[in-house]
Amino acid sequence: MTAATWNSRRIVKYIVIYYCLLFCVGLLYRSAITGTAFYQEITLNDRFESTSLDVLHRYDSVRRRDLLSGLKISSSTYNDDTVNEEYGGLNNSTRKENAVLLMLVRNWELPDALKSMRALEDRFNREYHYDWVFLNDVPFDERFIEATTMMASGRTKYGLIPTEDWNKPDWIDEELFESRLKEMERQKVIYGGSRSYRNMCRFNSGFFFRQKILEEYDYYFRVEPDVEYFCDFPYDPFEIMRSQKKKYGFVMTLVEYKATIPTLWNTVLDYIKQDRHRDIDKENSLYEFITDWDDVKTPKSLVQPTDNYNMCHFWSNFEIGDLNFFRSDEYLRFFDYLDRTGGFYYERWGDAPVHSIAAALLLKQDEVIHFDEISYMHAPYFTLPQADYFQLKQRCICPYKEKNRIDFRDISCLNRWWKDGTGKKFMKETYSMGGV
Template structure:
């Protein structure tokens, strides 16, 4: 049977029409599905972007001028100033001129995450005069006032009563043992200064609180509160974010000196019923394991990492702290060994303060090489715009060399609600 050409054209035409119709229908369906997805994701985006508006206080952020890149003139009006009330506090950095790049890095991070809203003063200390470049650059980076002070030589340099022969022998021995900063003279000056003299600087006389900041650190999250207000309202004297074990080779006789101090003062400054002595002396189980660090003394080597610390200056100015420091200093351990300010502060805080006067700021993401801390709660990291991974190996919180679980057990415990400011 012969098929006519007309029938063939009609057949292929119909087939082509069906194919085009099907393609159009698929395109239409895909387009509609894409519209639904766009609508869904747009709604999710709106929900996400507005979910934390109240905590981020976005209603205070005004529109930009169309004519420039500057904010409207009324941005810093009276209502905005009332929103952020400053405490009598300062951000404190001990730093050298050559550390300018690292200082600016730390300042930028803390300004963006916290201080841009409060404009706390920045106070810079140095054992040599600051140069003009350092002053100009840090002033430009700060949202608040900047001030600079030269540390008096008698507060910084090695005391004249230190036996120079023993000192040089100690340096050589620690260098041979590859102890971190074991051969450094300036590092010992810094540790002694941070232990007993930083709070005596006249430029700090006007303040009640300080926030220690070091070059080349990073703050991972927006601060959910003003930590200075938390300190004052909750009667806290000392705050930390990281606690870990100290290198015992740097402090072989420190605990012996502490025990001698307690015996000589008859422990009159110490309240064993309410302090955190157990935090620095217990060696028992915490969690499912023992601590991993052995100690040759009754000190378990736990200490607060002082490159981040927020403290009440009046505690360090107190007679009991000065008695504690001056006794330790009289032994020469800052130079004949290599006592750090971290174990000295930590032992003092654990002995002389009530455990409830010490606070762990567990919402504040932070890093000082090689370790950091990152909030573990997923929605808290979203809310505070954190740029960190709580499961990263550098996150020390639950690492075997961390003393945080020891603090939860023998310190002031673990809090699951944010502190109010």
């Protein structure tokens, strides 16, 4: 055997050994990966199964409560069955109330309008198919009508607001108005320099309920573009309004910006004086809710009161109301008095404090309701049911951080509502009324 032949065989031998080793290493690596994956799969399966069983156990305990008397370990939480006992639950009745879902919206806000509609349809209206009414100060375009009609489960109607209901009245001093606009803009008051925002606030305060398109309805649910409802509704709020004779419903209450309403309360006080108890009964109303400064969480340093007005109001971007309350002589007299002072334009009075003060003065305490079982988000704040049981039962999905939850922030007036409004139902109160 020549040296060249021997060297060639040696090289072939090494090559074979190299590839055998490479194959063995690959096989071992693959086995290791497969083994690790198998181990991870077993571990994850065990973890997921354990988690699933835990969730199932928790939810089973929720479902079992329907078979029990309603007793709970904690005495500071809601009685689980309060909603079912008091309100009857979602779509337990075939009755449909004479009510409408109402949105004031512009054509270019279509994506935000559809977002709000989708949320409300999924969480509530898919069960009832209430009508939708859309209002605008210019005609709706074909695309808006087509898209919203497809999104709604009920009928859709589109109203054009008359110019006399939307535009600034001719008795407003234009020169004074312009100077106030510039001054509030210089002071960086929110929407202080906006003409259209003032038109909207005045319209929502005194004219939305006068629109012919709403004449056939008794109740309305105000819906804003770009809002969210991230829990199933546990009941039909319209049915609650009718059966319990409520006139106004809210989900959020907080303090108003003083810079937007510097003379509103003094104007209200003037109206109270000239009213002479014709329409206003302080003793049987929610007057204390908007004037009480005792035993409240909100520091006075945050919001300086105007006289004894504490700035508390209901956030009107979510409100459910009785249209006949706003159509009443009592409300019309109140609004007309405020309107003639020009405060919607010379200042920047919002419809939220106007509605809230009117409800507080003209309605009885038990005619206003806090829908605290309904979730809602309007940037930057949200609210949802406090009890974990409700959040599970109503399939809540809330993607927002707790810091944006309005209920217990310093600017919230919820604690005052519990004190000076109709209060808050806890387990013991429910039991005392025959809950167990």
